[in-house]
Amino acid sequence: MSDLINNPTPSESSNGRHESTIAEAKATSTKVGSGGGGAPPKKVKKPTGPIRWNAIIPFAIFVFLIWAYFFFFFDLHMKKAIEWGGYKALGTELNIGEFKSSFINGNVEIRKLEITDAAKPELNSIELSSIRFAVKWDALLRVKFVIQEIAVEGVQFMSKRAHVGKVAPPEPPSNEPSFTAQLQNKALNKLEKDNQSNVLGDVSAFLxxxxxxxxxxxxxxxxxxxxxxxxxxxxxxxxxxxxxxxxxxxxxxxxxxxxxxxxxxxxxxxxxxxxxxxxxxxxxxxxxxxxxxxxxxxxxxxxxxxxxxxxxxxxxxxxxxxxxxxxxxxxxxxxIPKIDAASFAKALFMQYLTPIMSKVDRYKALAEKYLPPKYSKMIKDGKIPKQAKKEDDETIQPHPRAKGTTYEFPVKNGYPLFWIQKISISSKSNNNADYGDFSGLIENITSNQRQIGKLTTLDIKGDFKKMNVSGIHATAELNNLNEEPQAKFGFNVGAYPLENLSLLNSKDGQISIPKSVASFTSSGQTIGFKNYTLLIKTEFSNVAFKTEVADKTISDILNQTFSAINRFDVEAKASGELKDLNFDISSSLGLDLQHSFENVLKAKIAEANAQLQKAIDSEIGKLKxxxxxxxxxxxxxxxxxxxxxxxxxxxxxxxxxxxxxxxxxxxxxxxxxxxxxxxxxxxxxxxxxxxx
Structure with a gap:
């Protein structure tokens, strides 16, 4: 018995050792907890659930920020960007009343777009009450901008602005003559140009x-x-x-x-x-x-x-x-005055036609700036273009704002970089505003005509009944499919009132038309931006002339001639290369004045010419x-x-x-x-x- 007590069995000995080990572990853990040394405990991983919040939350924040930008700021920024870009491109202030867009639907609406008239900043050259369009999403996903149709409503011209518009300062003078200056140089030779506003003075002094x-x-x-x-x-x-x-x-x-x-x-x-x-x-x-x-x-x-x-x-x-x-x-x-219809027409109507031709300078400058580089160079230099190649860049590009060149490699039968398939113009007058009764279509404004195989065309008709303007018809066509690009246009106005038209204003007298009704037709064409054809014709009816001439003889001739005239026309033609443009002005009024002055001056001019011819013959006759x-x-x-x-x-x-x-x-x-x-x-x- 005493042996059993003093010598325990193996099982009892094992239990004792186990209890001793637990006690030692507890003691060790107590020491670690109290700052003692030892190995750190292993981390226990928590089980992962089906939702990964650590990825979803940042993405949700990013999407929310994009949505917030497009919802709160995108429309405002686009409005400001269009206004700024329009001012830089056109040189006059462009205003937008409201810009609304839907990112999900891919549509845009612009209300009250106004473009300042450069000559009269208190007026708009054009005002559009509404512009609506939608972008094709399949093209947008390919980084292409394709619009199937743009609807334009509420067209107004020369409408009153709420404030005077800003006009860009004129560019530094160029050493090269403008398009208008070249037309004038071709229209009037040196002799006629020096005296184009002094016909009455020459006749008076001659008499x-x-x-x-x-x-x-x-x-x-x-x-x-x-x-x-x-x-x-x-x-x-x-x-x-x-x-x-x-x-x-x-x-x-x-x-x-x-x-x-x-x-x-x-x-x-x-x-x-x-x-x-x-x-x-x-x-x-x-x-x-x-x-x-x-x-x-x-x-x-x-x-x-x-x-x-x-x-x-x-x-x-x-x-x-x-x-x-x-x-x-x-x-x-x-x-010694030139009494012929051409001289009278040039002297009387060059002043009237100059403002019309000056607009060509503006559109020519815009074309140089925004046409593809190959064609803008044709306009500027008048050079014959080389044969078009497939790899030629046909993209419409603005001038780069920094150094660099943009190249586009179009995919055949795909979308071009930019394509407005159709612009529908519809405008009806109402009691509140004379928007004019307009309807028309502009098709295929694109960065690459050859890729879509279609011409850019314009056809617009309309009237301004409250302004007594009727029969407005504008047409245009741009053909970039051939080796040499071709562009042509036509602009006609059936009838419009014309007031205070000054035909001649010099120290020797003034001729003006206080009131009349006119019709206007114009057309033009260019091939390769080298050969130009331009025709401008205005027909005046219900005309009443006003003359103020100091010389009584001249005054009587003019009054007698003008009293029998209540309608006449003036026609200007220009054709050829810009550097050698043939220009001519004719008018039925010039022919009437020629007949009237010939009756008075014919004998005297013949006498003077005979004396002059005799003197010249005596000088050069021997040499000849x-x-x-x-x-x-x-x-x-x-x-x-x-x-x-x-x-x-x-x-x-x-x-x-x-x-x-x-x-x-x-x-x-x-x-x-x-x-x-x-x-x-x-x-x-x-x-x-x-x-x-």
Whole structure:
């Protein structure tokens, strides 16, 4: 018993050790908890649930911020961006009343869009009450901007602004002449341009004087034709010396006599053997070649002579043109007026047409700025474009704001970068505002016509009944599918009121039309932005003229002429390359004025022109006669000498040909005779043998 107590069993011993280990672990844990040393406990991972909040919450915040931006700020920022971009592009203030967009639906609505008129900042050049469109989402997902239709309503022109619009300061003056300046330079020559607003003054001064003797004196310094004639006299005196030397190279009489002697010495008949004939033919051939060589020399001289004779005709024409120009110049200085319809039309209506043509400068500058670089360069430089290639960039690009180039590589049959398929314009007037009754369609405004294979077209019609403006019709077409781009437009107004139109305003008088009704038609076309065609025509009806002229005679003529006119037209045409544009202005009013002034001034103008022509003839007549004498002498001498020698050589060649033919004929005849004689002798011998 005592042994069992003193010596425990194995199971009891094991339990004791286990309890001892637990006690030691508790003691150790107590020490660790109280700051003692030891290993840290292992972290226990919590089980992961089905929702990952650590990813969803940041994404939800990001989406919320995007939604908040588009809901609260996007419309405002787009409104400001369009206004800023419009001002930079157009140079005038652009205002938007309201910009509304829906990101989910992809649609946009713009209300009350106003564009300031540059000439009258208190008015709008155009106002649109509403613009609505939707963007195609399938294109937008491809980073393409495609609009199926834009609806435009409430169109107004020259509407009153709430405040004066801002206009950009003018750009620094360019060294190159503007489009309008080039038209004016082509429309009026230097003489007419200097006096285009002083027609009445010229006529008045002309009527008051009849003495031109003092003015006609000392014409020598004013005539470029005199200097031209002096230069031509020197030129043709030198030509005569040159031709004297050339004529000495012609065959002399001795050479021609040698040809004749050789010719007569050659045997041409009574040949006894073929060898004699062959020798004669060789001699004829050698003579023929020598004659032909001289003939070629004469032909060359004759060709040179014909060239110089043509030059004589050209010089005479240049003299006549310069004399005419001198006469026109002197007439202008002597105030001899040009009484013709064209002069009146240019003087009266250039002032009226200039503002219309000035608008072309503005649109031309915008085209240079926003057309593709290849075509804007054509407008600026007027160069012929190279053949279009598939890889050419056709994208409409604004000028880069920093260095760099944007390239687009379009996918065939896909969406271009930018494409407005259709813009529908609809506007109806109401009692509150005269929006005008407009309807129209603009189709296929795109960055790449060749990708969609369609032209950009415009067709708009409308009226402004409250403003008495009717028959408005605008058309346009841009064709960028060909090698050379083509653009054409038309703009017509059936009828509109016109007030206080000033036709002429100078110190000598004024002509104006206080009130009238006008119709306007215009059309234009350009090919490759190099060749231009422009037509502007205005017809005036119910016209009443107002004249204020100090000279009573002129005043009576104008009043009498204008009293019988209640309608007239004016037409301006321009065509050709911009650097060499042909421009013309015509008007039925100019023709009426021509007839009226001719009756009064015809005799006096004829007298002045006769005196002027007489004075000019006396100055240049001797020089012209001297030139005529020199050129006539050259013509007669050269033509006579060359023709004489050539006729002799041609005659010699003809005789050689005839002698050769005669020699051949003689030999043939001798051969025939020999055969006949031989045959006859043989026949006689045969008869003798047969006993006949």
């Amino acid at each position: 008051k004087t009849g003495k031109w003797d003092d003015q006609i004196k000392n014409l020598e310094s004013q005539m470029a034709s005199k200097k031209l004639l002096e230069d031509l006299n020197v030129k043709w005196a030198g030509k005569k010396t040159e031709w004297d030397a050339k004529l000495k190279t012609l065959p002399s009489n001795a050479e021609l006599q040698t040809f004749k002697t050789r010719f007569e010495a050659i045997k041409y008949k009574d040949f006894k053997t073929p060898q004699e004939l062959d020798s004669s033919i060789k001699q004829f051939d050698a003579l023929f070649k020598d004659v032909d060589s001289k003939n070629k020399q004469i032909s060359q001289l004759k060709s040179e002579l014909e060239t110089d004779l043509k030059s004589i005709d050209t010089d005479y024409k240049s003299v006549d043109a310069q004399v005419k120009k001198d006469i026109d110049s002197i007439k202008t200085k002597f105030k 006669a001297q030139l005529t004498g020199q050129t006539d002498a050259l013509k007669n001498q050269a033509n006579g000498e060359v023709a004489k020698v050539q006729n002799q050589l041609d005659s010699q060649k003809k005789q050689v040909d005839e002698r050769i033919n005669a020699a051949k004929k003689d030999l043939e005849n001798q051969a025939k005779k020999h055969l006949q004689d031989a045959g006859k002798k043989g026949l006689d011998d045969l008869k003798k043998q047969l006993g006949f």
